[in-house]
Amino acid sequence: MTTGTDRRGRVKCVVWDLDDTLWDGVLLEGDATAARPQIVAAIRALDSRGILNSIASRNEEAPALARLRELGVEELFLHPRISWQDKSESIRQIAQALNISVDSFAFVDDQAYERAEVAHALPGVIGLDPADVPAALDRPEFNPRFVTDESRRRRAMYRSQIARDDHERGFTGSNAEFLNGLGMRFTIRPASHPDLQRAEELTVRTNQLNSTGRTYSHDELARLLCDDSHLLLVADLTDRFGSYGTIGLALVERGRPHWWLRLLLMSCRVMSRGVGTILLNHVASLAAAGSAPLRADFVATGHNRIMRVTYAFAGFTVVSEDGAHSVLESDPSGIQPPPAHVDVVVERGVSAAGSAPGPVGGPQHGVDRRPVRSAGPRLGA
Numbered sequence: 001m002t003t004g005t006d007r008r009g010r011v012k013c014v015v016w017d018l019d020d021t022l023w024d025g026v027l028l029e030g031d032a033t034a035a036r037p038q039i040v041a042a043i044r045a046l047d048s049r050g051i052l053n054s055i056a057s058r059n060e061e062a063p064a065l066a067r068l069r070e071l072g073v074e075e076l077f078l079h080p081r082i083s084w085q086d087k088s089e090s091i092r093q094i095a096q097a098l099n100i101s102v103d104s105f106a107f108v109d110d111q112a113y114e115r116a117e118v119a120h121a122l123p124g125v126i127g128l129d130p131a132d133v134p135a136a137l138d139r140p141e142f143n144p145r146f147v148t149d150e151s152r153r154r155r156a157m158y159r160s161q162i163a164r165d166d167h168e169r170g171f172t173g174s175n176a177e178f179l180n181g182l183g184m185r186f187t188i189r190p191a192s193h194p195d196l197q198r199a200e201e202l203t204v205r206t207n208q209l210n211s212t213g214r215t216y217s218h219d220e221l222a223r224l225l226c227d228d229s230h231l232l233l234v235a236d237l238t239d240r241f242g243s244y245g246t247i248g249l250a251l252v253e254r255g256r257p258h259w260w261l262r263l264l265l266m267s268c269r270v271m272s273r274g275v276g277t278i279l280l281n282h283v284a285s286l287a288a289a290g291s292a293p294l295r296a297d298f299v300a301t302g303h304n305r306i307m308r309v310t311y312a313f314a315g316f317t318v319v320s321e322d323g324a325h326s327v328l329e330s331d332p333s334g335i336q337p338p339p340a341h342v343d344v345v346v347e348r349g350v351s352a353a354g355s356a357p358g359p360v361g362g363p364q365h366g367v368d369r370r371p372v373r374s375a376g377p378r379l380g381a
Contacts, residue, residue, distance in 0.1 A: 009144030012100050015091055017109040018057040021130050035071045042133045050151025055080035056090035078158050087114050088121035099268050146197035150245045160242035179341040182239040186278050189347035191232040196221045198246050209266040213301035229254055235279050248279045259287040261296035277314045278338045284330040294330040
C-alpha cells in the first residue's frame with residue numbers, strides 16, 4: 001500500500017493546458033484570454049518548491065507563446081508542447097526532454113476527455129481539473145519535505161541545461177571536443193548539516209543512478225554525519241553555462257576488514273557528461289589509502305541497471321548475490337583517474353580518516369579547493 005510518506009514530493013513536473021485552464025477563453029477563437037490569477041499563483045507556488053512546469057496544449061504554437069509572453073509567464077514553463085498531437089504524447093516528450101519519469105508528472109486540463117486520454121496512456125500521471133488545483137497544492141505529492149535553495153533554483157538550472165543542449169546541437173566537432181569546451185569542475189566535499197536536506201532529496205528523487213534505491217531521511221543522515229565510522233560525501237558540478245547543483249552522494253561505512261559503500265547515487269541530469277565514475281573512483285582511492293578493501297551494496301530496483309554498469313566499468317566484481325542484492329568489491333589496481341575533460345576538486349576534510357592530516361593518494365589529493373587535474377593518476381593512484 002502507498003503511504004503518505006511514499007507519496008510526499010512525488011510530483012516533479014506539472015503540465016498545464018492553456019485554453020480555459022491557464023486562461024479564460026479560447027485563443028484561436030479570438031477570446032480575450034485573461035490569465036486566471038489563481039492558476040498563475042499556483043504555478044508560481046509550485047516553482048518556488050522546485051516543481052517544474054510545462055505546457056501541453058492543442059493550439060498554434062506562435063500565437064500561444066506570444067500570449068504567454070504578454071502575460072509575463074512564458075519563462076515559468078520548460079519544454080512546452082503546443083501542437084495538435086495527443087496530450088499523452090506531449091507529456092512523453094516533455095518527460096524525455098527533462099529526463100524524468102512520467103510517473104512523477106501531474107496534468108491539469110479543463111476537458112475530461114483530455115484527462116481520460118492521458119490517464120489511459122500514462123496511468124501514473126495525476127490528472128486534475130483546474131478547479132481542483134488549489135486543494136491539490138496541499139496534497140503530499142505536491143509538497144516535498146524540504147524546499148532547499150537548490151530547489152528554488154531548479155528551473156534556472158534546467159534553463160542552463162537547455163542552453164547547453166542548444167550549444168551541443170549546433171556544435172560541429174567531436175563529442176570529446178564538446179565536453180572539453182564545457183569547462184567542467186567536479187567538486188567532492190564532506191557533507192555538512194546544511195547539505196542534509198538536499199541529500200535526503202537526492203535519495204528520494206534519484207532512480208536511475210541510485211545503487212540501492214534506498215531513501216534516507218534527514219534525521220538518519222544527521223546521525224550518520226556525527227558517526228565517526230561513516231563518511232558522507234557530496235559532489236557538485238559546474239560548467240561555463242552555470243551550476244548543475246549538488247549531483248552526487250556517497251555513504252561509506254569505514255569498517256574492518258572492509259570499507260562498505262552503502263549508497264552511491266548521481267543525478268541523471270549529468271548522465272551524458274562523462275562524470276559517472278569520478279565519485280566512485282574517489283571512494284575507492286580513499287579505501288585503498290586506508291588499506292581496506294572496498295565493498296559496495298547494489299540492489300536491483302528495475303530502474304538502476306545503469307548503476308550496475310557504472311560499477312562494472314570502475315572494476316568492481318561480484319562477491320556474492322542474494323536475490324536483487326549483490327555485494328561488489330573494488331580492485332585497487334583498477335582505480336581510474338578522472339576523465340580529461342573535468343577538473344576535479346577535493347575539498348579539505350575528505351581523507352581516509354575523515355579529516356585532513358595531509359595529502360592522500362597523490363600530491364594534490366585532499367587539499368582545499370585546488371583542482372586535481374585529470375591528465376594523470378593523481379586521484380587515487
